[in-house]
Amino acid sequence: MIDMQLVFALKGIMNQKGINQRELADMIGKDETVISRWFAGKVGISRSSVELLEKALGEKLIKDKQHNMKKALITGVTGQDGSYLSEFLLEKGYEVHGVIRRNSSDHRERISHLEGTPHFHLHYGHMEDSMSLVKVVTMVRPDEIYNLAAQSHVQVSFDSPEFTADVDATGVLRVLEAVRAAGLENTCRIYQASTSELYGKVEEVPQNENTPFHPYSPYAVAKLYGYWIIREYREAYNMFCCSGILFNHESERRGETFVTRKITLAVARIAQGLQDCLYLGNLGSLRDWGYAKDYVECMWLILQNDKPEDFVIATGVQHSVREFAYYAFKHVGIELEFKGKGLDEIGVCVSDNRHSVHKKDTSLVGKALIKVSPDFYRPTDVVNLWGDPTKAKAKLGWNPNKTSFEELVKIMVDSDMAKVAGEGAAAKVRTNLAEYLEKGIVK
Numbered sequence: 001m002i003d004m005q006l007v008f009a010l011k012g013i014m015n016q017k018g019i020n021q022r023e024l025a026d027m028i029g030k031d032e033t034v035i036s037r038w039f040a041g042k043v044g045i046s047r048s049s050v051e052l053l054e055k056a057l058g059e060k061l062i063k064d065k066q067h068n069m070k071k072a073l074i075t076g077v078t079g080q081d082g083s084y085l086s087e088f089l090l091e092k093g094y095e096v097h098g099v100i101r102r103n104s105s106d107h108r109e110r111i112s113h114l115e116g117t118p119h120f121h122l123h124y125g126h127m128e129d130s131m132s133l134v135k136v137v138t139m140v141r142p143d144e145i146y147n148l149a150a151q152s153h154v155q156v157s158f159d160s161p162e163f164t165a166d167v168d169a170t171g172v173l174r175v176l177e178a179v180r181a182a183g184l185e186n187t188c189r190i191y192q193a194s195t196s197e198l199y200g201k202v203e204e205v206p207q208n209e210n211t212p213f214h215p216y217s218p219y220a221v222a223k224l225y226g227y228w229i230i231r232e233y234r235e236a237y238n239m240f241c242c243s244g245i246l247f248n249h250e251s252e253r254r255g256e257t258f259v260t261r262k263i264t265l266a267v268a269r270i271a272q273g274l275q276d277c278l279y280l281g282n283l284g285s286l287r288d289w290g291y292a293k294d295y296v297e298c299m300w301l302i303l304q305n306d307k308p309e310d311f312v313i314a315t316g317v318q319h320s321v322r323e324f325a326y327y328a329f330k331h332v333g334i335e336l337e338f339k340g341k342g343l344d345e346i347g348v349c350v351s352d353n354r355h356s357v358h359k360k361d362t363s364l365v366g367k368a369l370i371k372v373s374p375d376f377y378r379p380t381d382v383v384n385l386w387g388d389p390t391k392a393k394a395k396l397g398w399n400p401n402k403t404s405f406e407e408l409v410k411i412m413v414d415s416d417m418a419k420v421a422g423e424g425a426a427a428k429v430r431t432n433l434a435e436y437l438e439k440g441i442v443k
């Protein structure tokens, strides 16, 4: 019998102690290929080998506690939500398994601080590849799956609609089928990352669980399939699967091309004299923005509910893109006034009280710091999202207003101010180093 628990425990200890496969082989006097075969799940680890390993490593491979640990599998673990959810579940005492994509270059910065910590394990898998999902679900045998992986950018879904459908629609079906193939349909609970984009060309405000859907992008249409296939499997096979209909949630880990992060990064760069102007699309678009760190708790609460149900997760507070930009600039001491309409609208600086460290010789007063570009307009845009979290509050006891809009803006701007300043300092060190090398000052 191949016990992957043992393999995960062994890998965790090796990571912790910084021991590689070859070194481990030397420590226990075995060939490295034996260890490779354990790791690939091709052969089990015998009782005598376990004893040998425990003696060499000075650690118990399976601790009593581990037998009772709940196992969660997260697709999209490298994303904004995946990283916060991993932290949250580890804190709750879960064994967390994340699915990552194989890429030619790694971009795992959101979870790099978790790699190598006990009870956190990564596996390769792709939403387009059912075999990879069957393999990982069968091997991990999770108690809970959080299906967060998606092509999550609405504008990109107009450029890559087929890929978006494959990952965001059929991908959900593949996860459900993987659970059935592993024989876990009666034990494994599944959370599906659904979205307020389902309301699209909205038919009522605010939106709740009973509001009709009207998807308005290839992304939303794909996510609507995900929503319905989850409901179908719940009814057809009695599976515990639920959708969280999440409204926009942001953070300092948000991807840089989503509007909030694009704004906070630009604010930091403009405040530090590294950028002149920020180009945006529809400034009048309205969103219900929450803090991602608060929202992952709700994903977990949905799966701890007595019965499988879908929930709207939102703050119940709405702001425009223009307002987000206004508050972000204000936080660094730059006051904006918006003038004009449509493509001619500009955000002009009317007072410049930046911290002196960032203040350059020239004041920004009178400069247009925001301009509109048609490049960021969408063929069809969702312009009035406003969620009603009453059900989540009442049934899950979730607090939708833990972090206010103003606090969210502040968290994101402060983080980007530090990031940009840090990059500036690092760039200066690199420039100096290049100069020193050229002059032969350092060898």
Ligand code: NAP
Residues within 6 Å of the ligand: 075, 076, 077, 078, 079, 080, 081, 082, 100, 101, 107, 125, 126, 127, 128, 147, 148, 149, 150, 151, 152, 153, 167, 193, 194, 195, 196, 245, 246, 247, 248, 249, 250, 255
């Ligand atoms: P995100 O930062 O864009 O992360 C998406 C994740 O999915 C990344 O880990 C990405 O991996 C992975 N992924 C993409 N395509 C994949 C594929 N073909 N196979 C395997 N993994 C793949 O998104 P997020 O903001 O954390 O959102 C998480 C989920 O919630 C998504 O499903 C999104 O659609 C949904 N959602 C988000 C919001 C929001 O406001 N954030 C609101 C409602 C719903 P790489 O790192 O390799 O790219």
Ligand code: F7E
Residues within 6 Å of the ligand: 152, 153, 154, 155, 194, 195, 196, 197, 246, 247, 248, 249, 257, 258, 259, 260, 262, 279, 280, 281, 282, 283, 285, 286, 287, 321, 376, 377, 378, 381, 382, 383
């Ligand atoms: O756009 C407008 C844009 O790209 C918000 C995803 O997480 O939330 C996200 O989708 C609004 C739109 O997010 C720019 O037209 C103006 O009306 O930040 P966004 P999104 O499209 O709401 C939902 C809930 C998800 O499920 C998605 O996965 O802002 N906007 N100017 C702009 N948007 C962008 N990106 N860039 C601009 O320059």
